[in-house]
Structures are given as C-alpha cells and as structure tokens.
Amino acid sequence: MSRIYGDQRMPRIPSRPDKVRVPLWMLLLAVAGKGLVLGVRWCWRHRIAVPAGLGVLVFVHRFGLPGLVGLLVGMVLVAVLWRRVHPLSFGWLARWVWGRVRLTVVYRRRWRAAMVHTDLAIRVPTSNADQVTFDDYYPRIRAIRSTRAVDVLRVELLPGQTPEQWAEQAEALRHVFRARRCQVHAEAHRFVRLHFHHRDTLVRPVTPGDLDGSRPGGADPDHGAASGVLVAELGAVPVGRCEDGSPWTLPIRGTHLLVAGATGAGKGSVLWAIIRGLGPAVRAGLVELWVCDPKGGMELAFGEPLFARFATTTGEIADLLDDAVAVMQRRTARLRGRTRLHTPTVGDPLIVVVVDEIASLTAYVTDREVKKRIGAALPLLLSQGRAPGVVVLAAVQDPRKEVLPFRDLFPVRVALRMTETDQADLVLGSGARDRGARAEEIPLSLPGVGYVLAEGQPEPVRVRAAHIDDTEISRTVWAYRPVSAAGGGWTPDLDAYADDVPADGGDPTGWGEVA
Numbered sequence: 394m395s396r397i398y399g400d401q402r403m404p405r406i407p408s409r410p411d412k413v414r415v416p417l418w419m420l421l422l423a424v425a426g427k428g429l430v431l432g433v434r435w436c437w438r439h440r441i442a443v444p445a446g447l448g449v450l451v452f453v454h455r456f457g458l459p460g461l462v463g464l465l466v467g468m469v470l471v472a473v474l475w476r477r478v479h480p481l482s483f484g485w486l487a488r489w490v491w492g493r494v495r496l497t498v499v500y501r502r503r504w505r506a507a508m509v510h511t512d513l514a515i516r517v518p519t520s521n522a523d524q525v526t527f528d529d530y531y532p533r534i535r536a537i538r539s540t541r542a543v544d545v546l547r548v549e550l551l552p553g554q555t556p557e558q559w560a561e562q563a564e565a566l567r568h569v570f571r572a573r574r575c576q577v578h579a580e581a582h583r584f585v586r587l588h589f590h591h592r593d594t595l596v597r598p599v600t601p602g603d604l605d606g607s608r609p610g611g612a613d614p615d616h617g618a619a620s621g622v623l624v625a626e627l628g629a630v631p632v633g634r635c636e637d638g639s640p641w642t643l644p645i646r647g648t649h650l651l652v653a654g655a656t657g658a659g660k661g662s663v664l665w666a667i668i669r670g671l672g673p674a675v676r677a678g679l680v681e682l683w684v685c686d687p688k689g690g691m692e693l694a695f696g697e698p699l700f701a702r703f704a705t706t707t708g709e710i711a712d713l714l715d716d717a718v719a720v721m722q723r724r725t726a727r728l729r730g731r732t733r734l735h736t737p738t739v740g741d742p743l744i745v746v747v748v749d750e751i752a753s754l755t756a757y758v759t760d761r762e763v764k765k766r767i768g769a770a771l772p773l774l775l776s777q778g779r780a781p782g783v784v785v786l787a788a789v790q791d792p793r794k795e796v797l798p799f800r801d802l803f804p805v806r807v808a809l810r811m812t813e814t815d816q817a818d819l820v821l822g823s824g825a826r827d828r829g830a831r832a833e834e835i836p837l838s839l840p841g842v843g844y845v846l847a848e849g850q851p852e853p854v855r856v857r858a859a860h861i862d863d864t865e866i867s868r869t870v871w872a873y874r875p876v877s878a879a880g881g882g883w884t885p886d887l888d889a890y891a892d893d894v895p896a897d898g899g900d901p902t903g904w905g906e907v908a
C-alpha cells in the first residue's frame with residue numbers, strides 16, 4: 394500500500410543558509426520541477442483512483458451520460474451474478490473496496506488532526522534565526538481491512554513510540570473516528586493494529602451450536618471409538634461466539650477456569666454452556682461433573698441427572714471438595730514419573746468440580762470448621778489438580794482478593810459485566826482495561842457478554858456465551874446423562890479410584906501422554 398500521510402524520516406537540521414541571488418527563470422524551473430515531482434508522487438499514491446477516474450472521463454467523453462448509466466447498471470448486474478456464483482471471492486473484493494472507501498472518506502480526512510491532538514504525531518522544532526518552523530512526523534497507515542462491523546488499520550509506529558502510548562489514546566481515537574469501541578493490538582514490532590468497532594455483533598443472543606454433528610472418525614459418545622476425539626475436544630469446549638463471528642471455545646482439560654461478573658451478568662449461562670459442551674464426554678464416561686451450588690441448587694439443580702455428584706449445603710460441599718482432593722492425591726501418586734497430564738479414560742475420567750458463586754465458600758461461610766476444610770481443599774485443588782485431571786470451574790460476583798484469595802490460581806478467566814472500572818483488571822490482569830476490556834461498560838441488556846484473554850494474546854477478546862434456556866438444559870440433561878445413570882441407580886464410587894492401579898504396576902489404558 395502507498396504511504397498515507399507519512400513524512401520524512403530524518404529531521405532537518407536548523408541552519409541559516411547563505412543568501413544567494415537566483416535568476417527568475419531558475420526559480421520558475423525549480424517550482425515546476427517540484428510540482429512535477431509532487432504530481433507524480435500523488436499519482437503513484439492514488440495509482441488505482443487516478444486511472445479509474447481517467448477511465449470514467451474517457452468513457453463519458455465517448456458515450457455520454459447515458460453510456461455511464463448503462464455501465465453502472467451493467468456493473469451492478471455483474472456484481473449480483475458474481476456474488477451468486479462465487480460468494481467467497483466477491484466478499485473479498487467487496488471488503489477491499491469498502492476498506493478503500495472508509496480509508497478515503499473517514500480515516501484520511503481526520504488522520505492528521507487526530508494524531509496531533511492525541512500527541513501521537515511528533516513535532517520537531519526546526520527554527521533558525523529568521524523563522525520559527527516545525528517538522529511534523531505522522532504515523533503511517535500501512536493497510537486497512539474493513540467489514541460491516543469493524544475497520545482494522547495497520548499503523549506503523551514512529552521511532553520512539555510504544556503500543557502502550559496508543560492504547561492510552563484508544564478512547565480519544567474512538568471519538569475522533571466515531572467508533573463504538575477502539576482496541577489497540579500490538580504486533581511483535583513496529584506496528585499496531587487499531588480495531589474500530591462500529592456495530593455490536595453480539596447484540597442478538599447466541600444460539601448454542603450443534604453438539605451432535607458428525608465428528609471426524611465417526612466419534613459417537615454412545616460408542617467407545619469416540620474417546621480420542623472427545624478427549625481432544627476437551628481442549629476447546631464450545632461456549633459461544635467471539636465478536637469477529639468465530640466460535641468462542643474454552644479449554645477445560647489441564648486448566649482451571651474462573652467466570653466473574655455482577656449479578657445478572659450471565660455467569661449461569663457461561664457455566665451452562667460449558668456443562669452442555671462437556672455433555673458428549675460426560676455421556677461417554679470421560680468426564681464427571683462434581684457440582685457445588687451453594688445457592689441451594691437454584692442455578693444448577695436442573696442438571697442433577699447429568700452430575701456425578703451434587704452438593705448444595707456447605708457441609709456437603711466440604712465433603713465433595715475433600716473427596717476431590719483425595720482423588721487428586723491418589724492420581725498424583727500413581728502418575729508421578731509417568732506423565733505430566735492425565736488423559737481421561739472411561740473408568741478414570743476428568744473430574745470437573747463446578748462451583749457456582751465460589752465466594753459463598755471462601756468469604757461468607759459462618760461455620761468455622763467447614764470454612765477451614767473448604768479453605769484447605771480449594772487451594773490444594775487449584776494448585777495441584779490441573780495435571781492429575783481434577784479441574785475447577787467456578788463463578789464469582791466479586792473478584793476482589795479479600796473475597797477470593799486464590800483468584801490468581803485460575804489460569805483462564807472470563808470477565809462478564811462488572812460494576813467497577815478496576816474489576817476487569819482484577820480478573821484479566823493489570824492493563825486489560827486499557828487494552829479494551831471495558832467490562833463495566835457492558836450494558837445490562839447484554840447478559841452473557843464479556844471479555845476473555847485468548848491463549849498467548851495480551852489483548853482481550855469480546856465474547857458472548859450461548860443462551861442455554863430451560864428447554865435446552867432439559868434436552869442436554871436427557872441426551873447426555875451418563876450411560877450408567879441412564880440405566881438407573883448410579884452411585885459414584887470413590888473406591889474405584891483407589892483400586893484402578895493395575896496389579897502389575899503397568900500403565901492403565903490411555904495413560905502415557907506427555908503434555
């Protein structure tokens with residue numbers, strides 16, 4: 394792409410040139426030469442618009458205005474036909490044209506003013522004894538990619554600038570370019586990507602995707618052949634949709650997950666979307682859900698047939714957590730020196746401990762004995778359970794350290810709507826709000842919308858969880874309740890975990906994967 398509002402790289406050195414008399418013809422020649430150079434440079438910068446404009450002028454000259462109207466109608470017909478025949482290439486071209494239009498109409502017009510007023514342009518004084526002047530250096534837009542919802546500008550940093558300086562100005566840039574939201578993504582070096590969002594693509598509730606679609610290899614939870622595929626799927630469980638339209642998935646195996654959000658923010662829908670996503674693996678016996686609902690079962694009791702264990706009182710929850718720690722410790726002893734990450738198998742499943750409103754267990758329990766037991770079990774699970782396959786999925790309203798002291802032990806965290814500005818940073822890590830996670834700005838009308846950090850990416854991604862209504866919960870429970878439960882009368886048997894070490898000390902089926 395051509396340079397857009399770039400400037401010279403090296404500053405002029407202030408100096409007092411000697412005064413010399415030049416003849417008029419020489420001056421006129423110099424002005425004409427400079428005009429020619431600028432003209433050629435301008436034509437080069439607009440190397441598509443200039444031939445296109447000239448072509449239109451020649452066409453009008455030869456065929457008149459009716460000919461031009463005929464040409465436009467013909468182009469529209471070709472576009473309609475093209476879109477029908479090959480929508481992919483048409484979409485690519487349409488986005489490219491739309492990007493050029495947005496660049497000309499919106500960004501070029503206001504770029505210089507925006508850079509000066511946000512201090513992102515650099516002014517170097519070049520005054521000498523005769524005059525006061527400045528050299529202005531403007532960051533260059535190197536590329537643009539536009540869709541109906543977002544414009545992404547790739548901008549080259551000026552020497553000495555950092556992506557953080559741009560992130561600080563994101564709000565000002567948003568107002569200049571009249572965008573709904575501006576997010577600054579840093580590239581490895583020299584470039585930032587400015588995302589100007591114009592439309593909210595997450596306004597409509599997200600319908601949950603089809604979990605029963607054909608899996609590669611014909612994997613079917615009701616048949617044993619599925620386990621390899623189902624285990625792989627535990628690394629990316631479908632939860633909803635990202636702002637760019639791609640599916641939002643979260644890893645469950647080998648990590649712990651915290652969902653934070655004010656009351657009514659949609660924590661329940663994230664928990665349910667994950668539980669539903671785990672359904673096929675639950676059905677196949679590769680995952681067990683051990684569920685704690687300290688709110689007396691208000692949120693999760695619907696799914697009881699799907700759960701291996703379900704606890705609603707603090708006493709029951711303390712027992713459940715103690716048992717989870719016991720399983721974890723036995724597995725750790727068994728796996729030591731053999732593998733670094735447990736591979737779920739039927740008979741030795743991944744245990745997902747789901748806790749709705751974890752603060753009820755850490756901050757608000759009144760029974761000191763129970764509080765002590767829970768306070769000992771939870772940090773143990775969070776610090777040691779990941780590798781032996783006992784993972785925690787928790788929701789919390791208030792993410793402060795006083796309420797949830799082991800918040801940092803959750804490697805994956807989701808921030809839904811928050812009530813205070815600093816809470817997104819508490820959940821996603823400091824600087825997340827500056828990088829675009831404005832969780833307190835999510836409107837009440839958008840439950841299930843939040844921000845998440847994608848693996849290896851410092852910039853938060855805006856997402857919305859699928860809306861799992863009561864009908865879908867019933868369908869999920871009916872379709873994916875564990876095979877043993879479907880047969881009736883299944884009781885979790887903790888002793889099974891103690892007894893599954895093969896007598897010869899060899900690897901039980903499925904062990905041996907090294908993460």
Ligand SMILES: Nc1ncnc2c1ncn2[C@@H]1O[C@H](COP(=O)(O)OP(=O)(O)OP(=O)(O)O)[C@@H](O)[C@H]1O
Pocket residue numbers: 598599654655656657658659660661662663692790840841842857858859860861
């Ligand atoms: N992803 C979603 N899409 C559309 N509506 C949703 C979504 N998630 C939740 N809702 C709606 O928002 C309301 C609150 O949701 P939910 O109970 O999950 O919030 P919560 O954060 O768990 O609240 P609390 O902490 O009070 O239990 C419900 O009426 C629900 O139907």
